[in-house]
Amino acid sequence: MSTTEPFRYGVAQERDWNAMSDEDFRALVRDDFDTHYPHALRFPSRRLRWHENKDWHLRMAAKGWIAPAWPVEYGGMGLSPSKLLIFMEEQERVGIARFQDHGVLMVGPVLMRYGTEEQKRKYLPGILSCEDIWCQGYSEPNSGSDLASLRTRAVRDGDDFVIDGQKIWTTLAHDANHMFALVRTDPDAKPQQGISFLLLDFASPGVRVRPIRDLSGHEEFCEVFLDGVRTHHTNLVGALNQGWTVAKSLLGFERIFLGSPKLPEYGLQVLETVARARGVFDDPVFNDRFVSLKIDVAHLGDIYGHYAAIVGRGEPLGPDVSLLKIWASETSQRIADLIIDTAGPFGGMNAAARIGETAINALAPFYKARVQTIYGGSSEIQRNILARQVLDLPG
Amino acid sequence: MTDETLTMLADAAASFAKPDTARVRAVRGSADGFDRAVWKQMADLGWYAIVVPESADGLGLGLTAGATIASKLGYAAFPEPFVSAGLMAPWCLARAGARAAPLLAAVTGGDVVAALAWQDERGGLDTDRPGAIATVSGADTVLRGACRFVVPASADAFVVAATAGDGVGLYWVTRTQAGVSVTAEPCADGTASAWLVLDDVKVAPEHCVATPADGAALLRSTVDLGTIASSAELVGGMDRALELTLDYLRTRKQFGKPIGSFQALQHRAVDLWIHRQVTRAVVDAAIRTFDSPASDARARTLAASSAKARAAQSALLLSNQTIQLHGAIGTTDEYDLGLYVNRALTLSAWMGNASEHRRRFGALSATSAKATA
Numbered sequence: 024m025s026t027t028e029p030f031r032y033g034v035a036q037e038r039d040w041n042a043m044s045d046e047d048f049r050a051l052v053r054d055d056f057d058t059h060y061p062h063a064l065r066f067p068s069r070r071l072r073w074h075e076n077k078d079w080h081l082r083m084a085a086k087g088w089i090a091p092a093w094p095v096e097y098g099g100m101g102l103s104p105s106k107l108l109i110f111m112e113e114q115e116r117v118g119i120a121r122f123q124d125h126g127v128l129m130v131g132p133v134l135m136r137y138g139t140e141e142q143k144r145k146y147l148p149g150i151l152s153c154e155d156i157w158c159q160g161y162s163e164p165n166s167g168s169d170l171a172s173l174r175t176r177a178v179r180d181g182d183d184f185v186i187d188g189q190k191i192w193t194t195l196a197h198d199a200n201h202m203f204a205l206v207r208t209d210p211d212a213k214p215q216q217g218i219s220f221l222l223l224d225f226a227s228p229g230v231r232v233r234p235i236r237d238l239s240g241h242e243e244f245c246e247v248f249l250d251g252v253r254t255h256h257t258n259l260v261g262a263l264n265q266g267w268t269v270a271k272s273l274l275g276f277e278r279i280f281l282g283s284p285k286l287p288e289y290g291l292q293v294l295e296t297v298a299r300a301r302g303v304f305d306d307p308v309f310n311d312r313f314v315s316l317k318i319d320v321a322h323l324g325d326i327y328g329h330y331a332a333i334v335g336r337g338e339p340l341g342p343d344v345s346l347l348k349i350w351a352s353e354t355s356q357r358i359a360d361l362i363i364d365t366a367g368p369f370g371g372m373n374a375a376a377r378i379g380e381t382a383i384n385a386l387a388p389f390y391k392a393r394v395q396t397i398y399g400g401s402s403e404i405q406r407n408i409l410a411r412q413v414l415d416l417p418g
Numbered sequence: 419m420t421d422e423t424l425t426m427l428a429d430a431a432a433s434f435a436k437p438d439t440a441r442v443r444a445v446r447g448s449a450d451g452f453d454r455a456v457w458k459q460m461a462d463l464g465w466y467a468i469v470v471p472e473s474a475d476g477l478g479l480g481l482t483a484g485a486t487i488a489s490k491l492g493y494a495a496f497p498e499p500f501v502s503a504g505l506m507a508p509w510c511l512a513r514a515g516a517r518a519a520p521l522l523a524a525v526t527g528g529d530v531v532a533a534l535a536w537q538d539e540r541g542g543l544d545t546d547r548p549g550a551i552a553t554v555s556g557a558d559t560v561l562r563g564a565c566r567f568v569v570p571a572s573a574d575a576f577v578v579a580a581t582a583g584d585g586v587g588l589y590w591v592t593r594t595q596a597g598v599s600v601t602a603e604p605c606a607d608g609t610a611s612a613w614l615v616l617d618d619v620k621v622a623p624e625h626c627v628a629t630p631a632d633g634a635a636l637l638r639s640t641v642d643l644g645t646i647a648s649s650a651e652l653v654g655g656m657d658r659a660l661e662l663t664l665d666y667l668r669t670r671k672q673f674g675k676p677i678g679s680f681q682a683l684q685h686r687a688v689d690l691w692i693h694r695q696v697t698r699a700v701v702d703a704a705i706r707t708f709d710s711p712a713s714d715a716r717a718r719t720l721a722a723s724s725a726k727a728r729a730a731q732s733a734l735l736l737s738n739q740t741i742q743l744h745g746a747i748g749t750t751d752e753y754d755l756g757l758y759v760n761r762a763l764t765l766s767a768w769m770g771n772a773s774e775h776r777r778r779f780g781a782l783s784a785t786s787a788k789a790t791a
Binding site for chain 2: 311315318325
């Protein structure tokens with residue numbers, strides 16, 4: 024007989040959020056975010072580092088709000104799809120900056136599905152408390168869009184796997200203390216079949232992180248060198264050589280947030296501010312271009328609403344959802360281009376400059392938008408997938 | 419209306435309006451520009467009563483149902499003027515009061531084809547100051563002036579919107595009435611619109627269907643309804659044009675391979691599909707806004723401009739690109755794609771094209787932003 028308490032992963036929830044009406048829940052989170060999230064950190068022009076926004080996320084962790092999608096028994100808020108959508112929409116509306124949240128978004132759900140009891144107890148509490156920050160080791164110098172060609176190897180040696188290779192474009196690896204990585208464990212198998220999903224601790228000898236300075240002068244992405252890094256064999260998630268399947272299972276409905284209209288809506292506000300300050304807002308040529316973009320953003324909202332309704336009904340999203348990412352990212356780029364064009368001489372300054380009554384960095388939206396058509400599957404890869412899987416065109 | 423009712427209606431419309439391009443070709447350029455027998459069949463299906471409230475003996479199903487049918491007719495490139503004479507005229511007459519009841523019955527029964535005549539000779543979109551002028555003369559009202567882009571040109575009767583003092587009146591005028599002259603102007607798809615000249619046309623009191631106090635609001639909602647429904651019709655046409663093009667890309671072989679295996683063409687096809695998907699979502703959102711009791715007149719007009727700005731732009735983009743993806747065969751009259759291109763050109767230009775609706779969207783959204791600021 025066993026009447027032992029269930030393992031406690033994180034703080035208890037104050038209440039059953041799903042028992043609230045959608046309207047009440049929205050009002051509650053909106054009020055919390057509006058009241059407590061610092062104005063200075065809203066809609067930042069670049070990805071914030073952990074030391075800049077950790078106060079907010081530690082507050083969320085202490086409140087039990089860091090993992091809204093996780094089930095309550097694992098220490099999450101246990102939100103239904105419609106409540107989760109509201110939670111995320113309110114974060115977007117306030118312009119709350121993400122932290123390196125791959126632990127919450129990726130590692131947690133993967134361990135809940137494929138992890139052993141020991142793995143869950145070892146890693147989930149650190150994710151919920153934000154003591155452990157995870158980064159994603161997928162891309163390599165010669166494996167970007169063609170990810171299945173990755174060459175970082177892991178070889179079994181006694182109780183450990185020994186990892187040798189290099190990862191790149193690792194988001195905020197310099198804020199992380201853990202990595203989940205795809206590594207090749209069977210060099211003789213077909214590309215997608217010899218890959219395993221491994222967890223590793225950055226405190227292990229042989230890990231070196233080098234930030235990559237980007238066009239805007241910021242360091243958001245890193246290279247990670249793995250030189251004889253040992254990780255215990257119990258850090259293998261799922262079966263050996265089944266890493267591709269494990270990684271693919273992560274493509275959940277979070278994909279719709281790559282198409283959230285809030286960021287381009289904010290871009291339009293910046294554009295309008297710049298145009299008014301430079302006295303061209305009433306110019307008919309500017310106005311025609313502005314209204315075209317305004318319609319593109321409004322229509323992003325309509326197509327986003329279409330997919331949000333699918334999520335709200337609890338139905339799965341198909342591969343067609345990637346049109347959202349294409350439309351959102353390309354619209355953001357057009358807005359950024361028009362901001363530069365409208366800004367005149369300020370369009371050549373990568374710093375907050377005084378334009379009229381406000382200080383605006385007219386280039387920040389440009390730099391921010393460049394990478395959006397590349398990460399998470401470039402626009403070209405998205406179009407390949409849509410052509411094959413949705414339009415049924417021949418390979 | 420339940421989802422089930424809507425699905426049944428969509429299925430019924432799809433099975434009635436199967437693409438029959440031989441028929442579409444046969445009626446092109448005919449005196450009516452469409453088939454009166456088909457028109458009567460659609461009346462017998464009850465479709466012209468869809469947007470008529472139940473209190474006026476209609477089905478009361480709203481634009482959601484009306485646009486569903488328009489979209490299916492668009493898929494088959496039907497030239498029948500369903501949006502104008504099957505949705506707009508009944509919508510308008512059903513809300514015009516008791517006087518219009520016998521006129522409404524004739525229209526929903528399919529016995530009289532009636533068209534709304536509201537645009538001036540330059541094709542402006544202003545519903546507040548129509549080009550025709552109404553003056554009171556004893557018991558009658560007298561109409562003078564011109565209306566243009568009236569669909570179909572062969573309509574038996576017209577609901578004429580005329581500036582009456584400070585307001586807009588709506589008047590029932592028959593084609594054969596004294597002082598009415600009609601010139602048919604051909605459209606790209608083989609249908610025609612009417613250029614209506616009114617030379618001291620006398621309208622009896624029972625044919626004054628909306629007073630100058632009520633006419634402007636009714637005209638505006640009727641035009642918004644028609645604009646959104648014709649956007650839905652354009653989406654249906656895009657569905658078929660894209661389907662034809664994807665079939666062609668899968669089967670046409672050059673250099674020993676289906677041309678749809680070439681990445682350059684795949685990406686262009688994906689872009690067309692994206693535009694169709696976005697357009698469908700935008701039009702669906704506009705339909706919901708129109709049907710929602712919570713929407714005011716400005717929200718409905720904004721929704722109409724949103725829908726038509728996107729639908730007209732996407733339809734012309736698809737027209738251009740589907741021709742190009744087909745190559746030379748896409749430029750011929752004997753290949754079916756051309757029927758969809760010409761229908762898209764006609765519908766895109768009717769009641770405001772993409773640029774006109776973008777301008778109006780910009781103006782309306784600027785004022786609503788100020789109003790809520």
